[in-house]
Amino acid sequence: MPLTTLGFDADDTLWHNETVFHLTEERFAQLLAAYADKDHLKERLLAAERRNLRHYGYGIKGFVLSMIETALEVTEGKAPGAVISEILEAGRDMMTHPVEPLPHVAGTLTALKDDYRLVLITKGDLFDQERKVAESGLADCFDAIEIVSEKSAETYKTLFSRHGTGPEEALMTGNSVKSDILPALEAGSIGVHVPYAITWGLEQAEAPSAHDRFHRLDHIGKLPELLTRLGQNGMWS
Incomplete structure (x- = not known):
């Protein structure tokens, strides 16, 4: 044929593309360093992404929502507003990355x-x-x-x-x-x-x-x- x-x-x-997500994960780990170590946080985030694929699909928006969900999980619902705001800002940065x-x-x-x-x-x-x-x-x-x-x-x-x-x-x-x-x-x-x-x-x-x-x-x-x-x-x- x-x-x-x-x-x-x-x-x-x-x-x-994935390097942008990787850099944002590093930023996310620094934000929540007081609540969870980096490797554990990465595992929790990946689990949240897996759960949420059928709801949000692939891409930055679903990733940001999974980061927020993970932040609330590891802080037992006490994630500071400043942390949530920083996660949202990280998502906006990803959406405008060259x-x-x-x-x-x-x-x-x-x-x-x-x-x-x-x-x-x-x-x-x-x-x-x-x-x-x-x-x-x-x-x-x-x-x-x-x-x-x-x-x-x-x-x-x-x-x-x-x-x-x-x-x-x-x-x-x-x-x-x-x-x-x-x-x-x-x-x-x-x-x-x-x-x-x-x-x-x-x-x-x-x-x-x-x-x-x-x-x-x-x-x-x-x-x-x-x-x-x-x-x-x-x-x-």
Whole structure:
């Protein structure tokens, strides 16, 4: 089958994201240092995020609400108003943090956009994701941009059929094995994992190294070379 469509994750694949959350977690730990040690606080926060995903979804707003909930838990409901105010301010800082594309991204997208349909597939808060796409300067590289609430095999089947020629003729590139690779492989696509320095606890999963449609790259700049190699090896005509 020909390869017609390339899907790309956004956060931590095209631009930095998790580092912003990590820095905010450090700020949060300092705020509550008198009530809980850093490691314990991190565990409580991750547990709150896990509980709240079905209520708030992914993104900064849910993260801020989980921080407030955790602060109330560890202080037994006595968190000072100043602490809550500082958490809210940290959230506002995150929502206005500059969008910094990762190395090799712009050049890679430019090199590929004339030969394939490029589709940006990201999950999270609609308002914030739209802001980051606009500020990244990369929007014009894509034939379609989809912001979804969750990434599943059905998500990829639907989007690669809507914007391409089906999941079997598509490739998905992303930093999250759990969200970008495993469901794309299940849908029948090729999955290309490009690891980021930090992985959120709720996105951790074991890479399917033995899968014949799974590949890992050190950085996204190696994607054109991988596509050429796969074509030469007869993976598609």
